[in-house]
Amino acid sequence: MTKTTHGDLLLKNINAQAPFPICFADLEKAVAEKMEAGPFGYIRSGAGGEQTLRNNRAAFEKYSIIPRFLQDVSSIDTSIELFGKVHPTPLLFAPVGMNKMAHDEGELAVARAADQLKIPYIQSTVSSYALEDVAQTAPTATKWFQLYWSTNEEIAYSMAARAEAAGFEAIVLTVDTVMLGWREEDVRNQFSPLKLGYARGNYMNDPVFTASLPDDSFESYVQGVLQNVFHPTLNWENVRELKRRSNLPILLKGILHPEDAKLAIENGIDGIIVSNHGGRQLDGVIGSLDALPDIVKAVKGRIPVILDSGVYRGMDALKALALGADAVAIGRPFVYGLALDGQQGVEKVMANLYDELKVSIALAGAISIKGLRDITLVKKDGA
């Protein structure tokens, strides 16, 4: 239970300290001024004409809440349970690769922030630091490993096994990035973090991967990553085999169609992440919040449904939870916090998101995450 009676959730941001950007737009502006065009454009942009990037935000803006009052909201419970473990907030860190682009301490800083905040951390396959180093620097954090399938399947199994051995508690298989989306900003800026070697953390010390290289030159590593990280052959049989080989819960990330959600359950999957990869993969795709209700209906509470893509404030998280998500994952906001102020920046961004969520739950007239499902929402297009 969290007390909401101190009245300082907002006001602690109004003090003598150096000001920190309070919302996503301010964050993005500050990072744009600080970072070079290449890495900033890589993080900010969406695929194609960025229709999906806009759809993500537009989906949240369609919903409004009709709040209830006079029901004592002095104490609220923001905890959730996932795979038998209780977490104090319904937030997660979405897997974001190559964090050295944003800060030298990269994933290490983010994982320490996750440990501090008690928010589960999902580490990317293409991270700048190895999963073993992340586990060591954030030993008590809840850590999940995001797996990109590999052209050489044995590399995928090897990474999944390493994650399990290092204490990661779930595997998140991303299904929407079997090849890179059509990202025009990166062409404009002539920028590829993959080619610059930012994604080598988990590959460099993978015994199966390194054994597959002709030599240990930088060029061989980069070529090896490029050859393996894109994997258009991925199919349901691979999913079943991964499930057979792992003892951990397995989630599929990037599900947008209710039929795929049903297939995930039929194939023994333990959870799904409704996501369009932050608008970075197929442009013209449905906003992830717009995809949520039909998926929640299809899943019928059998496995947890997590949502990401466009959750930029506490109120966005509230709307997703009210529409039936069990938790939400945050991508770009924490990366911007990392770019501005390392671990501290990540903590500030996530703490503000959480504080706004708490204020919003109470002001909407709910006292728990499950209770949010009973609040009244209206949708602009009348549906």
Ligand SMILES: Cc1cc2nc3c(=O)[nH]c(=O)nc-3n(C[C@H](O)[C@H](O)[C@H](O)COP(=O)(O)O)c2cc1C
């Ligand atoms: C720079 C960047 C790198 C990302 N790398 C990965 C990744 O390695 N694996 C993955 O599954 N998703 C990756 N994503 C997608 C995020 O997990 C998440 O789906 C997305 O950022 C959510 O949208 P948001 O940024 O609007 O919160 C990445 C996103 C960004 C912005």
Ligand SMILES: O=C(O)C(=O)c1ccccc1
């Ligand atoms: O940039 C991304 O969104 C991403 O997920 C990715 C996927 C493969 C290689 C590098 C990054």
